[in-house]
Amino acid sequence: MIRVAGLSAGYGDRQVLENIGFDIFPGEILTIVGTSGCGKTTLLKNLIGLAAPARGSIRYWGREITGLDDEALNRLRRKIGVSFQSNALFNSISVAENVALPLRESRAVDQEIIPVISRMKLSLVGLGDTAHLMPDSLSGGMKKRVAFARAVALDPEIVFFDEPSSGLDPVTAAGLDRLIRRLRDLLEITAVVVTHDLASIRAIADRVLMLAEGRIVFLGGLEEADRSADPVVRAFFDRGRERK
Amino acid sequence: MTKKTGIDSAGGSEPITLRGTLSLSEGRELLETVKERIRAGAKEIQIDLAGLDGIDSPGAATLIQAWRLARQKGGRLRLSGARGKTAAFLELIRESFPPPAPPLRPSRNPLAGLGEKGLVALAEIRAAGRLVVEAVYWSFIAPLEGRGLRWKSLIGEIDEMGFKAIGIVALINFLLGVVVAMLSAAQLRLFGVQILVASLVVIGFARELAALMTGIVVSARSGAAITAELAAMTVFEEVDALKSMGQNVSRFLIAPKFLAIIVCLPLLTAIGFVTGVAGGFALGIFSLGFTFNRWWEQTLEAVTTGDLLQGFIKSLVFAVIIVVVGCHHGLRVKGGPRAIGQATTRAVVQDIFLIIVADLVFASLFYFLA
Numbered sequence A: 001m002i003r004v005a006g007l008s009a010g011y012g013d014r015q016v017l018e019n020i021g022f023d024i025f026p027g028e029i030l031t032i033v034g035t036s037g038c039g040k041t042t043l044l045k046n047l048i049g050l051a052a053p054a055r056g057s058i059r060y061w062g063r064e065i066t067g068l069d070d071e072a073l074n075r076l077r078r079k080i081g082v083s084f085q086s087n088a089l090f091n092s093i094s095v096a097e098n099v100a101l102p103l104r105e106s107r108a109v110d111q112e113i114i115p116v117i118s119r120m121k122l123s124l125v126g127l128g129d130t131a132h133l134m135p136d137s138l139s140g141g142m143k144k145r146v147a148f149a150r151a152v153a154l155d156p157e158i159v160f161f162d163e164p165s166s167g168l169d170p171v172t173a174a175g176l177d178r179l180i181r182r183l184r185d186l187l188e189i190t191a192v193v194v195t196h197d198l199a200s201i202r203a204i205a206d207r208v209l210m211l212a213e214g215r216i217v218f219l220g221g222l223e224e225a226d227r228s229a230d231p232v233v234r235a236f237f238d239r240g241r242e243r244k
Numbered sequence B: 001m002t003k004k005t006g007i008d009s010a011g012g013s014e015p016i017t018l019r020g021t022l023s024l025s026e027g028r029e030l031l032e033t034v035k036e037r038i039r040a041g042a043k044e045i046q047i048d049l050a051g052l053d054g055i056d057s058p059g060a061a062t063l064i065q066a067w068r069l070a071r072q073k074g075g076r077l078r079l080s081g082a083r084g085k086t087a088a089f090l091e092l093i094r095e096s097f098p099p100p101a102p103p104l105r106p107s108r109n110p111l112a113g114l115g116e117k118g119l120v121a122l123a124e125i126r127a128a129g130r131l132v133v134e135a136v137y138w139s140f141i142a143p144l145e146g147r148g149l150r151w152k153s154l155i156g157e158i159d160e161m162g163f164k165a166i167g168i169v170a171l172i173n174f175l176l177g178v179v180v181a182m183l184s185a186a187q188l189r190l191f192g193v194q195i196l197v198a199s200l201v202v203i204g205f206a207r208e209l210a211a212l213m214t215g216i217v218v219s220a221r222s223g224a225a226i227t228a229e230l231a232a233m234t235v236f237e238e239v240d241a242l243k244s245m246g247q248n249v250s251r252f253l254i255a256p257k258f259l260a261i262i263v264c265l266p267l268l269t270a271i272g273f274v275t276g277v278a279g280g281f282a283l284g285i286f287s288l289g290f291t292f293n294r295w296w297e298q299t300l301e302a303v304t305t306g307d308l309l310q311g312f313i314k315s316l317v318f319a320v321i322i323v324v325v326g327c328h329h330g331l332r333v334k335g336g337p338r339a340i341g342q343a344t345t346r347a348v349v350q351d352i353f354l355i356i357v358a359d360l361v362f363a364s365l366f367y368f369l370a
Helices: A040-047 A070-077 A095-106 A111-124 A140-151 A170-187 A198-204 A222-227 A231-243 B024-039 B057-072 B084-092 B110-144 B151-161 B163-191 B196-235 B238-244 B249-286 B292-302 B305-331 B337-369
Strands: A002-011 A014-024 A029-033 A055-060 A080-083 A158-162 A190-194 A207-212 A215-220 B006-008 B016-022 B044-055 B076-080
Touching: A002 A040, A014 A040, A014 A055, A014 A207, A014 A215, A029 A040, A029 A170, A029 A198, A040 A158, A040 A190, A080 A140, A095 A111, A095 A140, A111 A140, A111 B057, A140 A158, A140 A170, A170 A190, A170 A198, A170 B084, A190 A198, A207 A222, A207 A231, A215 A222, A215 A231, A222 A231, B006 B024, B016 B024, B016 B057, B024 B044, B024 B057, B044 B057, B044 B084, B057 B076, B057 B084, B110 B249, B110 B305, B151 B163, B151 B196, B151 B249, B163 B196, B163 B249, B196 B238, B196 B249, B196 B292, B196 B305, B196 B337, B238 B249, B249 B292, B249 B305, B305 B337
Parallel strands: A029 A190, A029 A207, A080 A158, A158 A190, B016 B044, B044 B076
Antiparallel strands: A002 A014, A002 A055, A207 A215, B006 B016
């Protein structure tokens, strides 16, 4: 579905990612993990075309996206959904209007059914009765759910979740983990989840891609990660076991 | 031969059968079929979903619309036979079927609304008054009691509000001086007393124009900046963080701005006065043909210490208006980034309005006292 090869990226002279390559397969939940500053967000920004890599290739369904112009990128982005770490909800419009926004802008569906789809997506994340509320009046967990609803508004084939459980209590975070799995199963999407929350990783990941100092230090299943002899991988996953 | 995706409808009371995937185009067709059945007087419409392999959001939305439409017309739409993922999807979105209840709005009595607005205005005035008292205390009294002033912050504010505004204040007043001189020269030429342009310009700038124009420029520049900065700090919880650290917001944030503008605005007004008068000089010497000495003598002869004092007092009052309005709107903001913009706009409009009202009050006062 997505193939990344020889990707190097950074900011100005500072290189954050160095020559990384991996595949994302249809229907899987791939978690991108690592400690703070390891390059997770930079990788995510490159994957969704918000930043351009210095070198390397990113292919969606066989089509190279590096170097695409804005119009072509926007066409591609209609097939992907993104839930941002800060939620990025517009506080000046209601929850339903936030979810309806991509639908209105894409003009892919009839205007009169947009409110129905918007409410449906909110029902899908368990917030059908909040449509008329303003984002300000929602709790942190509810805002995340609205962001999820907006990310899946256009029936994307792949959804990126950036730190979905950050700043939330364990119970709410676990609820969001269940929701990501449910969305994946029900909507048959591919999910890429950027996180450093070990409990979430264990709850949702089909595969784990671990970054350290801009390189991939591990790519595989959870059991493999637990058995890994690599000291960086062990330090990350053992800490999870210690906390348990 | 059956189609892979589509709708079968034999009409009458026979179920409408869906096959394949229900997407937007099939959904539109379904909606039309349901409408036809309703027009034909059907009260109960059955849709058989057993042949559906998949359903996307627009398709599901049209199904919901058909269900609502039937209900609106006093009929009923029954869905049956959904299986697998279609059933799971419909189960999850079942609360979307009834139309959303409109949010309740309390009925409002116009008089109650008016009273409410009055109370809000009173509360705003009280809050602004408290802000003035706190700003005066933390700027002038607390430092005398040994409760320190944030000098570094004060110097930064003076640089921002005062030093960096010199250029624009000087330029605007100079240009206004030229304009005022041109306007009055055209009229006074009729009476052969064009030299009085010098008097008019110097008195106008000393009493009114320098303070007014400088006040408006500083309001648009620094007043807006004060509101935007404090509003952003409020929205992003920096003000709450300060409070939680036991810091006094008035001392930490308002006092440096208050003192800075009290110092800067009269000085900027003085600069505005000099450059405004210079604008008049430029016209008088280069266009009207007067000598420098003649214009200078007329200028000195016309202006009095009282005129200069009027401008100085006004500039102090304008300074208080700008900083109080700016801080008041900045600290009371609620909401997100849009609220920051709204608070800033409101603050600048209110600044300019209050500056002109205050100017009118002073002009009336001095006029009648004189």
